[in-house]
Amino acid sequence: MLLPRVVTLITGLGLSALAQAAPTDYPLTIENCGSPLTFQQAPTRTVTIGQAGTEMLYALGLGDKVVGTSLWFNDVLAEYKPQNDKIERLADNEPSFEAVIGKRPQLVAVELEWMVGPQGAVGTREQFHELKIPTYLLPSDCEAKDNLVGSDGTRLAPFRIDSIYKGVSQLAAIFDVQARGAQLNDQLKASLAQSIATAKRTQRKDLSALVWFSSAEMDIEPFVAGHKGVPDFMLSTLGVRNVVESDEEWPTVGWETLAKANPTFLVIARMDRRRFPADDYQKKLAFLRSDPVTRNMDAVKHNRIIILDAMAMQASLRTFAGLEQLATAISGFDLSQ
Incomplete structure:
Protein backbone atom coordinates (compact mmCIF):
# COMPACT_ATOMS: atom_id res chain seq x y z
CA MET A 1 0.00 0.00 0.00
CA LEU A 2 1.26 3.47 -0.85
CA LEU A 3 2.36 5.34 2.22
CA PRO A 4 0.03 8.30 2.92
CA ARG A 5 2.88 10.77 3.30
CA VAL A 6 4.02 10.05 -0.27
CA VAL A 7 0.97 10.95 -2.31
CA THR A 8 -1.81 12.00 0.05
CA LEU A 9 -3.83 14.85 -1.40
CA ILE A 10 -1.67 17.90 -0.81
CA THR A 11 -2.98 20.13 1.96
CA GLY A 12 -1.58 22.85 4.16
CA LEU A 13 0.55 24.44 1.47
CA GLY A 14 0.54 27.73 3.33
CA LEU A 15 0.16 31.23 1.96
CA SER A 16 3.91 31.68 1.49
CA ALA A 17 4.22 28.60 -0.73
CA LEU A 18 1.23 29.65 -2.81
CA ALA A 19 2.57 33.18 -3.11
CA GLN A 20 5.94 31.94 -4.37
CA ALA A 21 4.41 29.75 -7.08
CA ALA A 22 4.21 31.68 -10.32
CA PRO A 23 0.90 31.13 -12.12
CA THR A 24 0.93 29.53 -15.54
CA ASP A 25 1.21 32.08 -18.31
CA TYR A 26 -1.26 30.91 -20.96
CA PRO A 27 -1.03 30.07 -23.75
CA LEU A 28 1.35 27.39 -22.47
CA THR A 29 3.35 25.27 -24.92
CA ILE A 30 5.33 22.24 -23.76
CA GLU A 31 7.31 19.67 -25.71
CA ASN A 32 5.92 16.22 -24.93
CA CYS A 33 7.53 13.10 -26.39
CA GLY A 34 8.28 14.76 -29.72
CA SER A 35 5.00 16.63 -29.99
CA PRO A 36 4.41 20.29 -29.00
CA LEU A 37 1.23 20.78 -26.96
CA THR A 38 -0.37 24.21 -26.52
CA PHE A 39 -2.98 25.01 -23.88
CA GLN A 40 -4.97 28.23 -23.97
CA GLN A 41 -6.23 27.57 -20.46
CA ALA A 42 -6.26 24.84 -17.82
CA PRO A 43 -8.27 21.79 -19.02
CA THR A 44 -11.54 21.22 -17.23
CA ARG A 45 -12.30 17.79 -18.74
CA THR A 46 -9.58 15.10 -18.73
CA VAL A 47 -9.65 11.41 -19.65
CA THR A 48 -6.85 9.20 -18.37
CA ILE A 49 -5.52 6.09 -20.11
CA GLY A 50 -3.45 4.52 -17.38
CA GLN A 51 -3.62 4.37 -13.61
CA ALA A 52 -0.32 6.21 -13.14
CA GLY A 53 -1.67 9.42 -14.66
CA THR A 54 -5.00 9.04 -12.88
CA GLU A 55 -3.47 8.85 -9.43
CA MET A 56 -0.97 11.59 -10.27
CA LEU A 57 -3.88 13.94 -11.04
CA TYR A 58 -5.66 12.89 -7.86
CA ALA A 59 -2.49 13.57 -5.84
CA LEU A 60 -2.34 17.04 -7.39
CA GLY A 61 -5.89 17.72 -6.21
CA LEU A 62 -7.32 17.59 -9.74
CA GLY A 63 -9.84 14.78 -9.38
CA ASP A 64 -12.67 17.14 -10.25
CA LYS A 65 -11.07 17.66 -13.68
CA VAL A 66 -11.15 13.93 -14.53
CA VAL A 67 -14.23 12.70 -16.42
CA GLY A 68 -13.14 9.19 -17.39
CA THR A 69 -10.45 6.66 -16.48
CA SER A 70 -9.10 3.40 -17.92
CA LEU A 71 -6.26 0.86 -17.82
CA TRP A 72 -6.12 -0.27 -14.19
CA PHE A 73 -3.70 -2.84 -12.71
CA ASN A 74 -4.57 -2.33 -9.03
CA ASP A 75 -7.54 -0.90 -7.19
CA VAL A 76 -7.35 2.83 -6.63
CA LEU A 77 -5.62 3.92 -3.45
CA ALA A 78 -8.01 4.08 -0.51
CA GLU A 79 -7.60 7.84 -0.03
CA TYR A 80 -8.81 8.45 -3.59
CA LYS A 81 -11.68 5.95 -3.64
CA PRO A 82 -14.47 8.45 -2.77
CA GLN A 83 -13.31 10.71 -5.62
CA ASN A 84 -12.70 7.85 -8.03
CA ASP A 85 -16.13 6.31 -7.40
CA LYS A 86 -17.73 9.43 -8.90
CA ILE A 87 -15.81 9.11 -12.18
CA GLU A 88 -16.77 6.79 -15.01
CA ARG A 89 -14.37 3.94 -15.69
CA LEU A 90 -14.35 3.63 -19.48
CA ALA A 91 -12.52 0.29 -19.43
CA ASP A 92 -10.49 -1.88 -17.08
CA ASN A 93 -7.88 -2.15 -19.83
CA GLU A 94 -7.63 -0.05 -23.00
CA PRO A 95 -10.77 1.93 -23.89
CA SER A 96 -12.08 2.44 -27.40
CA PHE A 97 -11.26 5.64 -29.26
CA GLU A 98 -15.00 6.41 -29.39
CA ALA A 99 -15.36 6.01 -25.62
CA VAL A 100 -12.55 8.48 -24.98
CA ILE A 101 -13.67 11.22 -27.37
CA GLY A 102 -17.26 10.67 -26.25
CA LYS A 103 -16.33 12.28 -22.92
CA ARG A 104 -15.39 15.50 -24.82
CA PRO A 105 -11.97 15.77 -23.15
CA GLN A 106 -9.76 18.82 -23.35
CA LEU A 107 -6.81 16.59 -22.44
CA VAL A 108 -6.05 12.86 -22.61
CA ALA A 109 -3.33 11.86 -20.13
CA VAL A 110 -1.62 8.61 -21.16
CA GLU A 111 0.64 6.31 -19.14
CA LEU A 112 1.92 4.00 -21.89
CA GLU A 113 2.89 5.18 -25.37
CA TRP A 114 1.67 2.05 -27.11
CA MET A 115 -1.86 3.15 -26.22
CA VAL A 116 -1.66 6.25 -28.47
CA GLY A 117 1.60 5.75 -30.36
CA PRO A 118 2.09 5.00 -34.07
CA GLN A 119 0.27 1.68 -33.62
CA GLY A 120 -1.98 2.93 -30.83
CA ALA A 121 -4.21 0.35 -29.16
CA VAL A 122 -6.70 3.17 -28.50
CA GLY A 123 -5.82 5.51 -31.37
CA THR A 124 -2.87 7.50 -32.61
CA ARG A 125 -1.90 10.90 -31.30
CA GLU A 126 -2.64 12.28 -34.77
CA GLN A 127 -6.23 11.03 -34.56
CA PHE A 128 -6.73 12.84 -31.28
CA HIS A 129 -4.89 15.98 -32.37
CA GLU A 130 -6.97 16.21 -35.56
CA LEU A 131 -9.94 16.63 -33.21
CA LYS A 132 -7.94 19.27 -31.29
CA ILE A 133 -7.65 16.96 -28.27
CA PRO A 134 -4.08 17.10 -26.87
CA THR A 135 -2.58 13.82 -25.65
CA TYR A 136 -0.06 14.13 -22.85
CA LEU A 137 2.24 11.09 -22.54
CA LEU A 138 4.01 10.55 -19.25
CA PRO A 139 7.69 11.18 -20.07
CA SER A 140 8.69 8.05 -18.14
CA ASP A 141 7.41 5.81 -20.95
CA CYS A 142 8.64 7.64 -24.03
CA GLU A 143 11.96 9.27 -23.23
CA ALA A 144 14.99 7.12 -24.18
CA LYS A 145 12.67 4.28 -25.13
CA ASP A 146 11.59 2.60 -28.39
CA ASN A 147 8.04 1.39 -27.94
CA LEU A 148 7.97 -0.26 -31.37
CA VAL A 149 10.52 -2.92 -30.32
CA GLY A 150 9.38 -5.71 -28.01
CA SER A 151 5.88 -6.29 -26.70
CA ASP A 152 6.17 -3.50 -24.13
CA GLY A 153 8.98 -1.48 -25.68
CA THR A 154 12.76 -1.46 -25.27
CA ARG A 155 14.77 0.94 -23.15
CA LEU A 156 17.52 2.77 -25.06
CA ALA A 157 18.93 4.05 -21.78
CA PRO A 158 18.21 3.20 -18.14
CA PHE A 159 14.99 4.58 -16.68
CA ARG A 160 15.50 7.88 -14.87
CA ILE A 161 13.44 8.76 -11.81
CA ASP A 162 13.58 12.40 -12.93
CA SER A 163 11.05 11.51 -15.61
CA ILE A 164 8.40 11.03 -12.91
CA TYR A 165 9.22 14.39 -11.35
CA LYS A 166 9.00 15.90 -14.84
CA GLY A 167 5.53 14.43 -15.36
CA VAL A 168 4.34 15.87 -12.06
CA SER A 169 5.78 19.30 -12.84
CA GLN A 170 4.38 19.45 -16.37
CA LEU A 171 0.89 18.35 -15.33
CA ALA A 172 1.02 20.91 -12.51
CA ALA A 173 1.94 23.62 -15.04
CA ILE A 174 -0.80 22.55 -17.48
CA PHE A 175 -3.40 22.84 -14.71
CA ASP A 176 -1.83 25.88 -13.01
CA VAL A 177 -1.16 24.14 -9.69
CA GLN A 178 2.63 24.53 -9.55
CA ALA A 179 2.82 24.80 -5.76
CA ARG A 180 1.12 21.43 -5.43
CA GLY A 181 3.46 19.91 -7.98
CA ALA A 182 6.55 21.21 -6.16
CA GLN A 183 5.23 19.95 -2.83
CA LEU A 184 4.50 16.52 -4.25
CA ASN A 185 7.93 16.20 -5.83
CA ASP A 186 9.58 17.20 -2.55
CA GLN A 187 7.66 14.41 -0.82
CA LEU A 188 8.67 11.88 -3.46
CA LYS A 189 12.35 12.84 -3.21
CA ALA A 190 12.24 12.55 0.57
CA SER A 191 10.68 9.11 0.27
CA LEU A 192 13.42 8.00 -2.13
CA ALA A 193 16.13 9.21 0.23
CA GLN A 194 14.56 7.31 3.11
CA SER A 195 14.45 4.10 1.06
CA ILE A 196 18.12 4.41 0.20
CA ALA A 197 18.97 4.95 3.86
CA THR A 198 16.98 1.85 4.85
CA ALA A 199 18.71 -0.26 2.21
CA LYS A 200 22.16 0.72 3.54
CA ARG A 201 21.43 -1.26 6.68
CA THR A 202 21.91 -4.45 4.68
Whole structure:
Protein backbone atom coordinates (compact mmCIF):
# COMPACT_ATOMS: atom_id res chain seq x y z
CA MET A 1 0.00 0.00 0.00
CA LEU A 2 1.26 3.47 -0.85
CA LEU A 3 2.36 5.34 2.22
CA PRO A 4 0.03 8.30 2.92
CA ARG A 5 2.88 10.77 3.30
CA VAL A 6 4.02 10.05 -0.27
CA VAL A 7 0.97 10.95 -2.31
CA THR A 8 -1.81 12.00 0.05
CA LEU A 9 -3.83 14.85 -1.40
CA ILE A 10 -1.67 17.90 -0.81
CA THR A 11 -2.98 20.13 1.96
CA GLY A 12 -1.58 22.85 4.16
CA LEU A 13 0.55 24.44 1.47
CA GLY A 14 0.54 27.73 3.33
CA LEU A 15 0.16 31.23 1.96
CA SER A 16 3.91 31.68 1.49
CA ALA A 17 4.22 28.60 -0.73
CA LEU A 18 1.23 29.65 -2.81
CA ALA A 19 2.57 33.18 -3.11
CA GLN A 20 5.94 31.94 -4.37
CA ALA A 21 4.41 29.75 -7.08
CA ALA A 22 4.21 31.68 -10.32
CA PRO A 23 0.90 31.13 -12.12
CA THR A 24 0.93 29.53 -15.54
CA ASP A 25 1.21 32.08 -18.31
CA TYR A 26 -1.26 30.91 -20.96
CA PRO A 27 -1.03 30.07 -23.75
CA LEU A 28 1.35 27.39 -22.47
CA THR A 29 3.35 25.27 -24.92
CA ILE A 30 5.33 22.24 -23.76
CA GLU A 31 7.31 19.67 -25.71
CA ASN A 32 5.92 16.22 -24.93
CA CYS A 33 7.53 13.10 -26.39
CA GLY A 34 8.28 14.76 -29.72
CA SER A 35 5.00 16.63 -29.99
CA PRO A 36 4.41 20.29 -29.00
CA LEU A 37 1.23 20.78 -26.96
CA THR A 38 -0.37 24.21 -26.52
CA PHE A 39 -2.98 25.01 -23.88
CA GLN A 40 -4.97 28.23 -23.97
CA GLN A 41 -6.23 27.57 -20.46
CA ALA A 42 -6.26 24.84 -17.82
CA PRO A 43 -8.27 21.79 -19.02
CA THR A 44 -11.54 21.22 -17.23
CA ARG A 45 -12.30 17.79 -18.74
CA THR A 46 -9.58 15.10 -18.73
CA VAL A 47 -9.65 11.41 -19.65
CA THR A 48 -6.85 9.20 -18.37
CA ILE A 49 -5.52 6.09 -20.11
CA GLY A 50 -3.45 4.52 -17.38
CA GLN A 51 -3.62 4.37 -13.61
CA ALA A 52 -0.32 6.21 -13.14
CA GLY A 53 -1.67 9.42 -14.66
CA THR A 54 -5.00 9.04 -12.88
CA GLU A 55 -3.47 8.85 -9.43
CA MET A 56 -0.97 11.59 -10.27
CA LEU A 57 -3.88 13.94 -11.04
CA TYR A 58 -5.66 12.89 -7.86
CA ALA A 59 -2.49 13.57 -5.84
CA LEU A 60 -2.34 17.04 -7.39
CA GLY A 61 -5.89 17.72 -6.21
CA LEU A 62 -7.32 17.59 -9.74
CA GLY A 63 -9.84 14.78 -9.38
CA ASP A 64 -12.67 17.14 -10.25
CA LYS A 65 -11.07 17.66 -13.68
CA VAL A 66 -11.15 13.93 -14.53
CA VAL A 67 -14.23 12.70 -16.42
CA GLY A 68 -13.14 9.19 -17.39
CA THR A 69 -10.45 6.66 -16.48
CA SER A 70 -9.10 3.40 -17.92
CA LEU A 71 -6.26 0.86 -17.82
CA TRP A 72 -6.12 -0.27 -14.19
CA PHE A 73 -3.70 -2.84 -12.71
CA ASN A 74 -4.57 -2.33 -9.03
CA ASP A 75 -7.54 -0.90 -7.19
CA VAL A 76 -7.35 2.83 -6.63
CA LEU A 77 -5.62 3.92 -3.45
CA ALA A 78 -8.01 4.08 -0.51
CA GLU A 79 -7.60 7.84 -0.03
CA TYR A 80 -8.81 8.45 -3.59
CA LYS A 81 -11.68 5.95 -3.64
CA PRO A 82 -14.47 8.45 -2.77
CA GLN A 83 -13.31 10.71 -5.62
CA ASN A 84 -12.70 7.85 -8.03
CA ASP A 85 -16.13 6.31 -7.40
CA LYS A 86 -17.73 9.43 -8.90
CA ILE A 87 -15.81 9.11 -12.18
CA GLU A 88 -16.77 6.79 -15.01
CA ARG A 89 -14.37 3.94 -15.69
CA LEU A 90 -14.35 3.63 -19.48
CA ALA A 91 -12.52 0.29 -19.43
CA ASP A 92 -10.49 -1.88 -17.08
CA ASN A 93 -7.88 -2.15 -19.83
CA GLU A 94 -7.63 -0.05 -23.00
CA PRO A 95 -10.77 1.93 -23.89
CA SER A 96 -12.08 2.44 -27.40
CA PHE A 97 -11.26 5.64 -29.26
CA GLU A 98 -15.00 6.41 -29.39
CA ALA A 99 -15.36 6.01 -25.62
CA VAL A 100 -12.55 8.48 -24.98
CA ILE A 101 -13.67 11.22 -27.37
CA GLY A 102 -17.26 10.67 -26.25
CA LYS A 103 -16.33 12.28 -22.92
CA ARG A 104 -15.39 15.50 -24.82
CA PRO A 105 -11.97 15.77 -23.15
CA GLN A 106 -9.76 18.82 -23.35
CA LEU A 107 -6.81 16.59 -22.44
CA VAL A 108 -6.05 12.86 -22.61
CA ALA A 109 -3.33 11.86 -20.13
CA VAL A 110 -1.62 8.61 -21.16
CA GLU A 111 0.64 6.31 -19.14
CA LEU A 112 1.92 4.00 -21.89
CA GLU A 113 2.89 5.18 -25.37
CA TRP A 114 1.67 2.05 -27.11
CA MET A 115 -1.86 3.15 -26.22
CA VAL A 116 -1.66 6.25 -28.47
CA GLY A 117 1.60 5.75 -30.36
CA PRO A 118 2.09 5.00 -34.07
CA GLN A 119 0.27 1.68 -33.62
CA GLY A 120 -1.98 2.93 -30.83
CA ALA A 121 -4.21 0.35 -29.16
CA VAL A 122 -6.70 3.17 -28.50
CA GLY A 123 -5.82 5.51 -31.37
CA THR A 124 -2.87 7.50 -32.61
CA ARG A 125 -1.90 10.90 -31.30
CA GLU A 126 -2.64 12.28 -34.77
CA GLN A 127 -6.23 11.03 -34.56
CA PHE A 128 -6.73 12.84 -31.28
CA HIS A 129 -4.89 15.98 -32.37
CA GLU A 130 -6.97 16.21 -35.56
CA LEU A 131 -9.94 16.63 -33.21
CA LYS A 132 -7.94 19.27 -31.29
CA ILE A 133 -7.65 16.96 -28.27
CA PRO A 134 -4.08 17.10 -26.87
CA THR A 135 -2.58 13.82 -25.65
CA TYR A 136 -0.06 14.13 -22.85
CA LEU A 137 2.24 11.09 -22.54
CA LEU A 138 4.01 10.55 -19.25
CA PRO A 139 7.69 11.18 -20.07
CA SER A 140 8.69 8.05 -18.14
CA ASP A 141 7.41 5.81 -20.95
CA CYS A 142 8.64 7.64 -24.03
CA GLU A 143 11.96 9.27 -23.23
CA ALA A 144 14.99 7.12 -24.18
CA LYS A 145 12.67 4.28 -25.13
CA ASP A 146 11.59 2.60 -28.39
CA ASN A 147 8.04 1.39 -27.94
CA LEU A 148 7.97 -0.26 -31.37
CA VAL A 149 10.52 -2.92 -30.32
CA GLY A 150 9.38 -5.71 -28.01
CA SER A 151 5.88 -6.29 -26.70
CA ASP A 152 6.17 -3.50 -24.13
CA GLY A 153 8.98 -1.48 -25.68
CA THR A 154 12.76 -1.46 -25.27
CA ARG A 155 14.77 0.94 -23.15
CA LEU A 156 17.52 2.77 -25.06
CA ALA A 157 18.93 4.05 -21.78
CA PRO A 158 18.21 3.20 -18.14
CA PHE A 159 14.99 4.58 -16.68
CA ARG A 160 15.50 7.88 -14.87
CA ILE A 161 13.44 8.76 -11.81
CA ASP A 162 13.58 12.40 -12.93
CA SER A 163 11.05 11.51 -15.61
CA ILE A 164 8.40 11.03 -12.91
CA TYR A 165 9.22 14.39 -11.35
CA LYS A 166 9.00 15.90 -14.84
CA GLY A 167 5.53 14.43 -15.36
CA VAL A 168 4.34 15.87 -12.06
CA SER A 169 5.78 19.30 -12.84
CA GLN A 170 4.38 19.45 -16.37
CA LEU A 171 0.89 18.35 -15.33
CA ALA A 172 1.02 20.91 -12.51
CA ALA A 173 1.94 23.62 -15.04
CA ILE A 174 -0.80 22.55 -17.48
CA PHE A 175 -3.40 22.84 -14.71
CA ASP A 176 -1.83 25.88 -13.01
CA VAL A 177 -1.16 24.14 -9.69
CA GLN A 178 2.63 24.53 -9.55
CA ALA A 179 2.82 24.80 -5.76
CA ARG A 180 1.12 21.43 -5.43
CA GLY A 181 3.46 19.91 -7.98
CA ALA A 182 6.55 21.21 -6.16
CA GLN A 183 5.23 19.95 -2.83
CA LEU A 184 4.50 16.52 -4.25
CA ASN A 185 7.93 16.20 -5.83
CA ASP A 186 9.58 17.20 -2.55
CA GLN A 187 7.66 14.41 -0.82
CA LEU A 188 8.67 11.88 -3.46
CA LYS A 189 12.35 12.84 -3.21
CA ALA A 190 12.24 12.55 0.57
CA SER A 191 10.68 9.11 0.27
CA LEU A 192 13.42 8.00 -2.13
CA ALA A 193 16.13 9.21 0.23
CA GLN A 194 14.56 7.31 3.11
CA SER A 195 14.45 4.10 1.06
CA ILE A 196 18.12 4.41 0.20
CA ALA A 197 18.97 4.95 3.86
CA THR A 198 16.98 1.85 4.85
CA ALA A 199 18.71 -0.26 2.21
CA LYS A 200 22.16 0.72 3.54
CA ARG A 201 21.43 -1.26 6.68
CA THR A 202 21.91 -4.45 4.68
CA GLN A 203 25.56 -5.43 4.89
CA ARG A 204 25.85 -7.92 2.01
CA LYS A 205 26.92 -6.55 -1.35
CA ASP A 206 26.19 -9.53 -3.63
CA LEU A 207 22.40 -9.39 -3.61
CA SER A 208 20.35 -10.21 -6.71
CA ALA A 209 16.67 -10.40 -7.60
CA LEU A 210 14.15 -11.46 -10.21
CA VAL A 211 10.96 -9.45 -10.79
CA TRP A 212 8.03 -11.52 -12.13
CA PHE A 213 5.15 -9.43 -13.47
CA SER A 214 2.81 -12.02 -15.00
CA SER A 215 2.53 -14.88 -17.52
CA ALA A 216 0.11 -15.47 -20.38
CA GLU A 217 -0.18 -19.06 -19.11
CA MET A 218 1.22 -20.57 -15.95
CA ASP A 219 3.35 -23.17 -17.74
CA ILE A 220 5.08 -20.87 -20.26
CA GLU A 221 7.89 -18.33 -20.05
CA PRO A 222 7.01 -15.49 -17.66
CA PHE A 223 7.09 -11.74 -18.25
CA VAL A 224 9.97 -10.49 -16.13
CA ALA A 225 11.59 -7.08 -15.62
CA GLY A 226 14.33 -6.10 -18.05
CA HIS A 227 17.54 -4.52 -16.85
CA LYS A 228 16.91 -0.90 -17.86
CA GLY A 229 13.31 -0.46 -16.76
CA VAL A 230 11.57 0.78 -13.63
CA PRO A 231 12.02 -2.36 -11.48
CA ASP A 232 15.70 -2.48 -12.42
CA PHE A 233 16.05 1.13 -11.25
CA MET A 234 14.37 0.17 -7.98
CA LEU A 235 16.71 -2.76 -7.44
CA SER A 236 19.91 -0.97 -8.41
CA THR A 237 18.99 2.03 -6.24
CA LEU A 238 18.84 -0.36 -3.28
CA GLY A 239 22.09 -2.11 -4.21
CA VAL A 240 20.52 -5.23 -5.74
CA ARG A 241 21.39 -6.72 -9.15
CA ASN A 242 18.66 -7.73 -11.60
CA VAL A 243 19.43 -11.22 -12.96
CA VAL A 244 17.66 -10.42 -16.25
CA GLU A 245 19.86 -8.57 -18.77
CA SER A 246 17.44 -7.90 -21.63
CA ASP A 247 16.82 -4.26 -22.65
CA GLU A 248 13.15 -5.03 -23.25
CA GLU A 249 10.78 -3.58 -20.69
CA TRP A 250 9.12 -6.93 -19.89
CA PRO A 251 10.86 -9.75 -21.81
CA THR A 252 9.85 -13.41 -21.53
CA VAL A 253 12.57 -15.69 -20.13
CA GLY A 254 12.47 -19.44 -19.47
CA TRP A 255 12.29 -20.71 -15.92
CA GLU A 256 15.31 -22.96 -16.42
CA THR A 257 17.43 -19.89 -17.21
CA LEU A 258 15.97 -17.94 -14.30
CA ALA A 259 16.45 -20.81 -11.86
CA LYS A 260 20.06 -21.18 -12.93
CA ALA A 261 20.62 -17.49 -12.09
CA ASN A 262 19.33 -18.34 -8.58
CA PRO A 263 18.50 -14.79 -7.39
CA THR A 264 18.66 -13.89 -3.70
CA PHE A 265 15.09 -12.58 -3.81
CA LEU A 266 11.98 -12.97 -5.90
CA VAL A 267 9.69 -9.97 -6.35
CA ILE A 268 6.24 -10.81 -7.71
CA ALA A 269 3.47 -8.48 -8.81
CA ARG A 270 0.10 -8.35 -7.11
CA MET A 271 -2.70 -7.25 -9.41
CA ASP A 272 -6.43 -6.72 -9.16
CA ARG A 273 -6.84 -7.10 -12.93
CA ARG A 274 -7.29 -10.65 -14.29
CA ARG A 275 -6.14 -10.59 -17.91
CA PHE A 276 -3.71 -13.51 -17.45
CA PRO A 277 -3.78 -16.43 -14.97
CA ALA A 278 -0.56 -15.24 -13.32
CA ASP A 279 -2.08 -11.84 -12.57
CA ASP A 280 -3.20 -13.62 -9.38
CA TYR A 281 -0.17 -13.52 -7.08
CA GLN A 282 -1.46 -16.51 -5.12
CA LYS A 283 -1.20 -18.59 -8.30
CA LYS A 284 2.34 -17.31 -8.75
CA LEU A 285 3.23 -18.46 -5.25
CA ALA A 286 1.63 -21.87 -5.78
CA PHE A 287 3.56 -22.33 -9.03
CA LEU A 288 6.89 -21.34 -7.50
CA ARG A 289 6.47 -23.79 -4.64
CA SER A 290 5.28 -26.73 -6.74
CA ASP A 291 7.12 -26.54 -10.05
CA PRO A 292 10.11 -28.96 -10.07
CA VAL A 293 12.40 -26.23 -11.46
CA THR A 294 11.38 -23.22 -9.40
CA ARG A 295 10.85 -24.93 -6.05
CA ASN A 296 14.59 -25.58 -5.75
CA MET A 297 15.55 -21.92 -6.09
CA ASP A 298 17.07 -20.58 -2.87
CA ALA A 299 14.62 -17.66 -2.75
CA VAL A 300 11.69 -20.09 -2.85
CA LYS A 301 13.14 -22.59 -0.36
CA HIS A 302 13.89 -19.83 2.15
CA ASN A 303 10.74 -17.79 1.40
CA ARG A 304 12.63 -14.71 0.28
CA ILE A 305 9.64 -13.57 -1.79
CA ILE A 306 8.36 -10.00 -1.81
CA ILE A 307 4.80 -9.20 -2.96
CA LEU A 308 4.60 -5.78 -4.60
CA ASP A 309 1.66 -3.99 -6.21
CA ALA A 310 1.99 -4.04 -10.00
CA MET A 311 1.69 -0.25 -10.13
CA ALA A 312 4.81 0.06 -8.00
CA MET A 313 6.63 -1.64 -10.89
CA GLN A 314 5.32 0.95 -13.34
CA ALA A 315 6.60 4.53 -13.47
CA SER A 316 4.13 6.07 -11.05
CA LEU A 317 3.78 7.64 -7.63
CA ARG A 318 3.49 4.12 -6.24
CA THR A 319 7.07 3.43 -7.34
CA PHE A 320 8.28 5.36 -4.30
CA ALA A 321 6.18 3.37 -1.84
CA GLY A 322 7.37 0.24 -3.63
CA LEU A 323 10.97 1.29 -3.02
CA GLU A 324 10.24 1.74 0.67
CA GLN A 325 8.56 -1.66 0.82
CA LEU A 326 11.44 -3.35 -0.99
CA ALA A 327 14.07 -1.68 1.17
CA THR A 328 12.29 -2.69 4.37
CA ALA A 329 11.77 -6.27 3.20
CA ILE A 330 15.35 -6.73 2.02
CA SER A 331 16.85 -5.32 5.20
CA GLY A 332 14.65 -7.68 7.25
CA PHE A 333 15.56 -10.98 5.52
CA ASP A 334 17.87 -13.50 7.16
CA LEU A 335 20.58 -13.88 4.50
CA SER A 336 22.66 -16.39 6.43
CA GLN A 337 20.80 -19.33 4.88
